[in-house]
Amino acid sequence: MSFVEYSDLIQDGDVAIVYLGPESMMPVKVKQGAQTQTRYGVIRHSSDLIGRRYGSKVTCSKGGWVYVLHMTPELWTVNLPHRTQILYTTDIATITMMLELKPGAVVCESGTGSGSLSHAILRSIAPSGHLHTVEFHQQRAEKAEEEFKEHRVDRLVTVRNQDVCKDGFGVTGVADAVFLDIPSPWEAVRHAKAAMKRQGGRVCSFSPCIEQVQKTCEALVDQGFEELSTLEVLLRVHDVRTVYLPLPDFGPDETAPQTSVALKTTTLPREMPGHTGYLTFATKPRT
Amino acid sequence: CSFHFGGGGGGVLPSVKPKYRKVDAGDYVVLKRGDIFKAVQIQPKKKAMFEKQWFLPDTAVGQLYGSTFDVAPGGILQPRKPKDTEGSTDANEAGTDNRHILDDGKSQKLTRDDIEILKGQGLKDQEIIQQLVDNSSTFRDKTKYAQDKYIKKKKKKYENTVTILRPSCRILAMMYHGREPGKICHMRYDMLAQMLTLANIHAGSKVLVFETCAGLVLGSVMERMGGYGSVIQMFPGGGPVRAGVESFGFPAHFHDTLHEFPICHVNALLAGTLDTACKDPPAGRGQCPYFMFFFYFQAQERKVKLEEKRKKLASAAALLEGRNADGLVIASRFHPCPVLLGLIQFLSPSRPFVVYSQYKEPLIECFTKLKERGGTVNLRLTDTWLRRYQVLPNRTHPLLLMSGAGGFILSGTTVAVDDSKPANSQRAEEPAAKRQKVDGR
Helix, strand or coil: CCCCCCCEEECCCEEEEEEEECCCCEEEEEECCCCEEEEEEEEEHHHHHCCEEEEEEECCCCCEEEEEEEECCHHHHHHCCCCCCCCCCCHHHHHHHHHCCCCCCCCECCCCCCCHHHHHHHHHHHHEEEEEECCCHHHHHHHHHHHHHHCCCCCHHEECCCCHHHHHHCCCEEECEEEEECCCCCHHHHHHHHHHHCCEEEEEEEEEEEEHHHHHHHHHHCCCCCEEEEEEEEEEEEEEEEEECCCCCCCCCCCCCCCCEEEEEEEEECCCCCCEEEEEEECCCCC | CCCCCCCCCCCCCCCCCCCEEEECCCCEEEEECCCCCEEEECCCCCCCHHHHEEEEEHHHHEEEECCCEEEHHHHHCCCCCCCCCCHHCCCCCCCCCCCCCCCCCCCCCCCCCHHHHHCCCCCHHHHHHHHHHCCCCCCCCCCCCHHHHHHHHHHHCCCCCEEECCHHHHHHHHHHHHHCCHHHHHHHHHHHHHHHHHHCCCCCEEEEECCCCHHHHHHHHHHCCCCCCCCEEEEEEEEEEECCHHCCCCCCHHHHHEEEHHHHHHHHHHHHHHCCCCCCCHHHHHHHHHHHHHHEEEHHHHHHHHHHHHHHHHHHHHHHHHEEEEEEEEEECHHHHCCCCCCHHHCCCCCCCEEEEEECCCHHHHHHHHHHHHCEEEEEEEEEEEEEEECCCCCCCEEEEEEECEEEEEEEEEECCCCCCCCCCCHHHHCCCCCCCCCCC
C-alpha cells in the first residue's frame, strides 16, 4: 500500500480503511499480531488482513463482516484525525486542477494543518515532484512529519516548522504552484512569489472570510500576479430513494387499478453544507 | 536558479529539457484574450482566426509562453510591454453619484467613423480609449468606480492583444466549456476537476476511459498520469476520437502509454473468446522480386495496417483481461448504465470509478442497478455549484452562479463481488447487523 501507488495485497505496515457501512469507516494500521475491535467483532491482522486482497470481505469474530479498502487521499480526508479544520475533497479537487498539479510538479504549501490537502498533493505530483510544506505549530509539524513517514511518502515531502509570513517556504525559485491556507495570506504573498519559478506558476489562497480575500487580492495585484480569479465550489449530494406517491380516488375506474405509484428519485438533505472558504487563484507571470 | 522537471524518483522517462518554455513551431498552444480561449497549432505561415481577427501565430515563435502580443497590421504578433497601470484615471476628477447624468446616447462625441479613422491611423488600443474618454461629456461626472468600469468595458471592446499559453487541463476545460459545451456533454470544468480527483488518477496506475468529450477527459487523465502507467481508451464505433488530446501538446512518449480498445469486442473479451493472435507474415515475403513488388504493394500496405491494428488490439486486450484496472472514468452521451456495468468488470476490487452524465436520471438507474448487483461501496450521486466573485475594494460581490447546467457525477469504490450475499442486503441501508452467526472464530 502507498498513498501514491496501488498494491493488490494487504501488507504489514500498511494503513488501510475498514469499511463497516455507509458513512462508517475507520483507518487501521496493519501490524503483525495486532487486533482491531469493531462492532462486528475482532479483526486479527495476521490471519484476517495480511496477505488478503484489498477489497476483500473480512469476517469478524462476532460473525459480522467488513470490507478492507486500499487507502486513497480521498478516504484519508474523511477518516484522518483532525488537528485543525481540514479541506474536503470538493475544494481539493478544484485546487488540484486550477493549480495544474501533475507528476513532477514542485509545490509549496502553508499551513500543513492536518495534512488533508498535503496527501492529495503528494498523490498528484508523485513520483517525481516535491512538496514543501510549512507549519508554524511545532507539534502539528512534528505529527505531520511522522504521518508522512508512516504513509511512506516522506521522500516526496519536506516539512518546515516556521512562520511562512516571516521566513517564507525555505526554498526559492523552485515552485510550480503555491497554496496558502493561513489567517493572513496577504503577508505571505511576497514569499509565495519568491518561492516560485522564474518562468511563472500558479498560486491559490483559501480564506473563509471575504475581508481576507480582499486583502489577499490587493497583495497579489501589488506583487504583479495576473489572471486573478476568486470562486467557491459547493457540493450537493443527492440521496437516491424510492418514494411512493398515492393516487387520488375519483371513484370506480377500471383503468386505474393502483392506489400508489413508486418513483425512483433523489432528494437533497435539509441543510446543504454551505460555505467552506473562498478560493482565490492567480498566475505569476515570468520574471 | 534553474530547476529540472522529471528528475530523480522512479520511472525510466526521458527527462524534459530545462528551458524557459519558448514558443516553438509545431507547438500546440492556447490563445487567450480576457476569458476567451482558443486552441491552435503553430504552423509556419498558417493564419489563425481569433475574436474576429486574423493573425499569424508563427510570428510568436521564439517568445516565451505567457507573453502578451499586440496584433500589428499584417497579422504579425508583437510582444507587448508590461501594461501601464490603470493610474491614468487617478488624476481625473470624478463625480459622487449619477443623479445628473443623462443617458441619452449623446455623451460620446466621436462617431463610429471617427473611431475607424483613428484605428486606420494605427492608434494603439490604449490611445483609442484615451480618445474616447477625452471626448465623453459625462466621463468626469461619473464616480471613480463608474469611470473604472467604463474603461474596463472599452478595453474589452478595443483590446487588440493575444496571450499565448501552454495548454493545460484547466485551460482546455474552460475553453471547451465556453466555446463548445455540446462537444463535452456540457461538462463544467469544476465537474471535470471532481472526476479526476474522485477517480484517484495518478502516475503509475492503469486507467480505463470511455468518453465522448472530444478527448478532453482522456487528455486530462493523461496529464494527471504524467506519462507513467497506462490509459486504455474504450471507444465506440470505428475509431477513437482524440482531437482534444492533441491540444494538450503532450511529449511523444506520453502516447506510448495510451492504448485503445473497441467496445464491440468487450463481450468477447469478458467471455474469453476474443482471438487476438498476431499472425506475422511468413519470412519469405520480404524477398518478392522487384517487378512483382508494386502489385503486391497495396495488399502489403493493407496487411501491415491490419497487423498494426491487430497488435494494438492484442496489447490492449492483454492489459484488460487481467481485470485489474485501477480506475474507470466514464463521460459520454451514451446511456451510462450499460457502459458502467460492462466496464466495471475490468476493475480490481477496492478501486474507484466515476461516471459523468449531463442528466441525473440515468445515474439514478446506475445507482439502483449497482446496489442490486453488489460489489460496490460509497456510492454517491453529486453535483457541484460554482460561483465566481468580483473582488475590488468596496465593490466585492458574487457574479454568476453556475449550477444545474454542469452535469452530475456518480462515484464509488469496487469491492469483492460476493455471490453468496443476498441481493440488496440489509447492510446497504442500515449498519446494524442482525445477521446469523457465521461459523468463524
